[in-house]
Amino acid sequence: MIDLSQADPAELRSMIRNAELIEPTAGMANGYAQANLAILKKEHAFDFLLFCQRNSKSCPLLDVTEIGSAIPAFAAPDGDIRTDIPKYRVYKRGELTDEVTDISKYWEEDMVGFLIGCSFTFEHALLNNDIPIRHIEEGCNVPMYKTNIPCMEAGIFHGKMVASMRPIPQKDVVRAVQVTSRFPAVHGGPIHIGDPEAIGVCNIDQPDFGDPVTVHQGEVPVFWACGVTPQSIAMETKPEIMITHAPGHMFITDIRDEKLGVL
Template identity: 65%
Template sequence: MRNLTPEQFREQVRSGAYTGPTAGVCDGFVQANLAILPKEDAFEFLLFCQRNPKSCPLIDVTDIGSAVPAASAPGADLRTDVPKYRVYRNGELADEPTDLNEYWTEDMVAFLIGCSFTFEEALIRNGIPMRHHEEGVNVPMYRTSVDTVPAGKFSGPMVVSMRPMGSGDVVRAVQVTSRFPSVHGAPVHIGNPEEIGIRNLTKPDFGDAVTVREGETPVFWACGVTPQSVAMHAKPSLMITHAPGHMFVTDLKSEQLGVI
């Protein structure tokens, strides 16, 4: 999957041949988190994203009723091209389908939000290994005690992803990821997880736990799963997202989002 083009990968997803996490697929292309809402809630959610750019950096927003992300993947279909979705009704997880043909309506607006999987390639090129790649699992994600900035009905805690690394790699990781503000940018916290309300690294709220070796530092980035936390907190009548770690792969090159 690593060497497929985005179009080839989305064809695999659309056919049902691939339903797993997307970390490491389609080298060099931007991956995105997904949030879909009825138009009645779309403006408030857009405002929420604008007020919380670290957690929700917008990549693309569709026209009302359109499942085509015209600015980032004009040949794609957001109803079928994500490996796994989550459907929330009134804040409760109702389903985890592999397509949205049953749920899509003509009043829906889809938001694509930058994903930290994009900057992982740059970290690896700089000699910083990704533990969840090494262990073949999804990246660990945690709800924090850090509140987002509310917008209308949308509010709730920030979610972060965590990558452990040697202390000698931390400064370089900050430098590298700072170049990618459109996919969460620099870390929001380094070190003691309890300072942001995380009590146990072995029990992530989303994704899978990874090994944190003696002497390593946990480094935390704002995460595009935050809208799912917001959905559970704000309880909109309907909100559809990607399943954690199961991203939409765009046609955008990662280097297009880098800042020199």
């Protein structure tokens, strides 16, 4: 496999667009922010924008396209959200109906795309602080869980927060809070430290999305709000159509990670 960690975001988007790269984007274009995607029709765009504003831990917005435009003018002016993600999921009335590598055939003239910050940015920051990331060590997707934490409703949108989990050594937990709090645009500080059951996660070995990872003796499960929350919300809210990225298959932006740090 070619090492794409130092590749340019525009180059990667072009490869993805030409179907030369169909795989999870973790570890690609290091130093550049990647984004979750949600696409909705205009009739639901205000409600969803409000949902993101009210639930900014789960849905911190990096960019929103103009109505009918597939170009994220701020995050990647030469990008196209219809083609530049390796794998998409199409939800119709809350049901996952299709998984495709290009959504051009689903695109409508009144659609709006929402690019939502992704934890890859703060994972780099954790690694730079010598805090281990288990799912990277184990070469799998981060485990994600439906919690019992209600999102704040906005119009039709309601449901529970999805959280990702990283086992953190006891001695590093405080530093992990500090490091990730610098980046509110990519979920910021954790939403929970410790006992999974306290947030409704009954079996840490059975994530609802992604893969299970090992929690070693002396490690604490630490949970962050997750950009897969909109997919869970879509399943509950059942809009006529909602298109998202497939978990782990993100939109690679031109935004430098460090520019998202508030301090």
